[in-house]
Amino acid sequence: MTQVRPKGKIKFVPQENKMFFVTLKGRVDDYFKESGISQHADASMVFKTITLFIIYLGPFFALLFVPMPAGVALTMWLIMGIGMAGIGMAVMHDANHGAYSNNDVVNKVMSFSLNLLGASIFNWKFQHNLLHHTYTNITHMDDDIEDKAILRFSPHTKLKSVHRFQWIYAFAFYSITSLYWIVLKDFMQFAKYIRNGVNQKSKAENTVAFVKILIIKICYFIVIFGLPIWVGGYSIGITFLGFLVMHAVSGIILTVVFQLAHTVEETSHPMPDANGNIENEWAIHQMNTTVDFSPGNKLLSWYLGGLNYQVEHHLFPRICHVHYPTISKIVQSTAQEFGVPYLVNETFGQALRSHLATLRRFGRLPKLEEAIG
Secondary structure, X not given: OOOOOOOOOOEEOOOOOOOHHHHHHHHHHHHHHHHOOOOOOOHHHHHHHHHHXXXXXXXHHHHHHOOOOHHHHHHHHHHHHHHHHHHHHHHHHHHHOOOOOOOHHHHHHHHOHHHHOOOOHHHHHHHHHHHHHHOOOOOOOOHHHOXXXXXXXXXXXXXXXXXXXXXXXXXXXXXXXXXXHHHHHHHHHHHHHHHOOOOOOOHHHHHHHHHHHHHHHHHHHHHHHHHHHHOOOOOHHHHHHHHHXXXXXXXXXXXXXXXXXXXXXXXXXXOOOOOOEEOOOHHHHHHHHOOEEOOOOHHHHHHOOOOOXXXXXXXXXXXXXXXXXXXXXHHHHHHHHHOOOOOEEOOHHHHHHHHHHHHHHHOOOHHHHHHHO
């Protein structure tokens, strides 16, 4: 079981380059001031939002009102999976960071897009905004790299013989990520975060939160299963199969995109000392534990919501991702000036190979490592 230290027990203690982030932030702020543009969403972001909702909801309405054979229906569910992942990465993600708009109401409304996917933002904010963004790649703090079932994502956790093959079977588990999220994860995290102190809300607040999570789940399953059967006239079997296809597609996309930014050969997994200190400045820690990938691929950058610019996102999570390509140039030049690493895999294929190599390395048993050299 992941044991999370109470927030504040781990501290970042700068050893050098203390002016790196101060300088970088100043330059990024100057860029927006001199350009006269907002750091939040622009017209292209609004267009993207509408497009992704159409990709997700359009096939669903087609299933309800346009008669089609089973094969075509399953294709509709597949397209919904693509739209589902896109909304999560490009719309919900920015909104929950307060990056979509300078209006809190707009951010809150757009953050509810996660509810359309069957999940709750309540636990997500603890896991992602608090734990992942603060303690990136720190074992037992960053829940996003917590070992899952028979997958090992850290060099500091217990090694099992089955991990030797994880680079082969990992993607099968990735395919059930979003399904696990909507069925079990929200409830398991809710209990865990109360138990380990990450969730410090009152009992009354948590009761209300739990009821909301439960209502979201009930409504989601009624709509996603009930309407295709009752209105569309599909069998339970085809509906259930389509549901699985949708979540397999979205699960693989979401998990792979995250893993290519953090679980690759280029990133590190530092551990705190006995006093709970990480001997590094927080921003430089982000530069060491996060990597960009495929920065030159405009189509991929559009669809992934800038999550291939993870370095920029971790440093400036409240800036809308449409600005990351430009900001990346400022980050890269400033990092070079201060001698700070700027990690990037130039292509998707390069990043994927690096991820597979890391899974393989994390799965090696000691005797195999000795035999290899």
